[in-house]
Amino acid sequence: SNELLAIYDDPLHELSINPVIADDEGVPTRRNAIIEKGVFRGFIWDNYWAKVYGVESTGNGKRNISTGGINIGLHNVVIESGKRSLEEIIGEVEHGYLVDGFQGAHSSNPDNGNFAVVANPAFLIENGEIKGSTVFMMSGNVYELLPNLYEVSKEQKVLPFGGSMVVPSMAFENVRIAGK
Structure with a gap:
C-alpha cells in the first residue's frame, strides 16, 4: 500500500x-x-x-x-491532491519524464493490472528542468507501480472520461520504459 x-x-x-x-x-x-x-x-x-x-x-x-x-x-x-506544486516536484527530478497523456490505455487488463501504453505527449526532465518533448512506451503492472508513487501534486485537473475524473499529477520511480 x-x-x-x-x-x-x-x-x-x-x-x-x-x-x-x-x-x-x-x-x-x-x-x-x-x-x-x-x-x-x-x-x-x-x-x-x-x-x-x-x-x-x-x-x-x-x-x-x-x-x-x-x-x-x-x-x-x-x-486526492498532495501538498507540493508540480513545479516543485519537477525541480527535484535529476533525470525523468513528465507524461501528460497516454495512447492505448483501452488495451490494459483491468483483471490483472497489466498495461502497455504510449506516453504521448511526454517531456524529458534533466536537472529539474523540462528539456524537450519525447514519445516512449511504458509497460508494467499497476499494482506493482503504486508502491513506487513518491509524490502527488497539489494541483488537480479535470479529465472528461465516463463522467469526469479529478486528478493531480503523480510522480513514480522505477517505471519501465522503452523507445525513449
Missing part, C-alpha cells in the same frame, strides 16, 4: 463537470471512499448487488443506454 494514494467517487466534488445528486435508481449519491492512505476502504454498489450482499446502495446505479439495464458505475473519480 502507499499512504499517498486516496481515491474517491465524489459525485458532488467542486470540480466535477457533471454533478449527480441521485443515481439512475433514484438513490442519493454521496462521497464514497475507495482507497484511503493506500488501503482499500470499500466497494460501490447499486440496489441489486447491495441487496445480494446485504449492504446499502452507495448511489452508484447507472443505466446502460444500450440495454436499458442498470450497472454499477463511478460518477466522478477523485484522486
Whole structure:
C-alpha cells in the first residue's frame, strides 16, 4: 500500500463537470471512499448487488443506454491532491519524464493490472528542468507501480472520461520504459 494514494467517487466534488445528486435508481449519491492512505476502504454498489450482499446502495446505479439495464458505475473519480506544486516536484527530478497523456490505455487488463501504453505527449526532465518533448512506451503492472508513487501534486485537473475524473499529477520511480 502507499499512504499517498486516496481515491474517491465524489459525485458532488467542486470540480466535477457533471454533478449527480441521485443515481439512475433514484438513490442519493454521496462521497464514497475507495482507497484511503493506500488501503482499500470499500466497494460501490447499486440496489441489486447491495441487496445480494446485504449492504446499502452507495448511489452508484447507472443505466446502460444500450440495454436499458442498470450497472454499477463511478460518477466522478477523485484522486486526492498532495501538498507540493508540480513545479516543485519537477525541480527535484535529476533525470525523468513528465507524461501528460497516454495512447492505448483501452488495451490494459483491468483483471490483472497489466498495461502497455504510449506516453504521448511526454517531456524529458534533466536537472529539474523540462528539456524537450519525447514519445516512449511504458509497460508494467499497476499494482506493482503504486508502491513506487513518491509524490502527488497539489494541483488537480479535470479529465472528461465516463463522467469526469479529478486528478493531480503523480510522480513514480522505477517505471519501465522503452523507445525513449
